[in-house]
Amino acid sequence: MYEEKANIELQRWQRKIEKSGSLSKKYTKIIQNKVNEKIPEKVHEVFTTSVKNMVHATLVGAEYTTTTIPVEGATLEEREVRLEQKVKAYKKTAAVEGAGTGAGGILLGMVDFPLLLSIKMKFLFEAASLYGYDVKDYRERLYILYLFQLAFSSDEKKKEVLKKIKDWEEIKRNLPDKETYLQQIDWKEFQLEYRDHIDLIKLLQVIPGFGAIVGAFANYHFLEVLGETAKNSYRMRVLGGGS
Template sequence: MASPSEIVSVEDIPSGLITVVDETTVRAEVAAWRARVLKRPGLWDRATRGTQERINRIIPERVHLIITAGVEAMTRGILFGSDLLKAKPVRDGSLAARELRARAMIRRYRNTAGVEGGVAGAGGFVLAAADFPALMAIKVRMLGDVVAAYGWGGGSVRERLFVLHIFHLAFASAKRRPEALAELERWIAGIDQPEAITDYDWRKFQIEYRDYIDLAKMAQLIPVVGAPIGAVVNWRLVDRLGETAMMACRMRWMGEAG
């Protein structure tokens, strides 16, 4: 994990620092990532469902209510709010320079999330439950910054849907990932797009996100081990979202380049 001094400020990265991108390597990395996304659910995926249900039963109902409300609030924030997606798109720079910016942002947000998760995990049920909306805000802000690094973003319906598709794909269940990937690819191709933000099935998105993070995050609520689990889980969740965001932006970049 990088120390704060190792994280490069976006303003300190010259846009022309790297001018050549190995397109063959980029396409190969995207292809390998797509293969992982499309992989069929394995024994581990099926086994975790039962474990998740057992953990859920020991968590107080009021904690479940806080989590559900937090997921819904975050989703509505992406759909209708403005403060979480306020990063200004970077208009100039090569793909390599943009990815340098994006990686620096992911490192910064990933480290912040890890520290925040460790503190919350040491505080018991109530404080750990409060970590949910805080982590959501970190992830959404990071997603907005990463997309902006590639030159996109803003408050339009189309750009908000791009953010939702990335978020959905990152945290969809193994069974639902192929469908979530197909929805993202249709968005990139401009096929079957909703005319209004309210047409997006945000409830399905909310349920998918909740189901994905429950097992890992509920373990954070367990006394004694909650702190280290919280730090690792937050770090990995943000890292996963960061990877998905970069791959989605690469796909969009290549699609727009023809």
């Protein structure tokens, strides 16, 4: 019965992603694209390198892979009860971090970017393990990166990534080797999608006297979205595919 309920929720989640984005979101994306075109390429390179280094360190960092052990022999319901506990804990952690850096203005607001990214990635590593997947396998770490993109990208990019998630077992069989798989990632696109997705709310976070409230709310919301994305994406694999 639980799996039937989970499958219904999964289909509903997929339909939500596959629906066309609202006009306001499309208009916002057009504006963001125009602004990005005005930014010098060297500035983009700095952002891209920063994101690449942070994500690369997370994906290959032993501090995450050595502390996560795949959960074996549990039912889907048992796994997801534990996942919900993790989501609640990480939402609180992210909210406290966002409030602290938001209260500090621009300088601490800049610190929030790598801290929040680290919290999000650590959560995804733990989520993978709860569903029984071994994050020591580089292919599972690449899947985690796709989940990150699925949660924090434009509507069109989400549709593209969802297709990869649906076809993951086939993609997994044809991946490049461990030494070269990170070279296949378009880091500039990754950082632009992520930055544009969180841009407006993070700008509000650096406003003195207002940033703490925005920072706490934003980070709490981001972890909530990431939790929903992880749950349904791993459900897709456990239950045998999507619609």
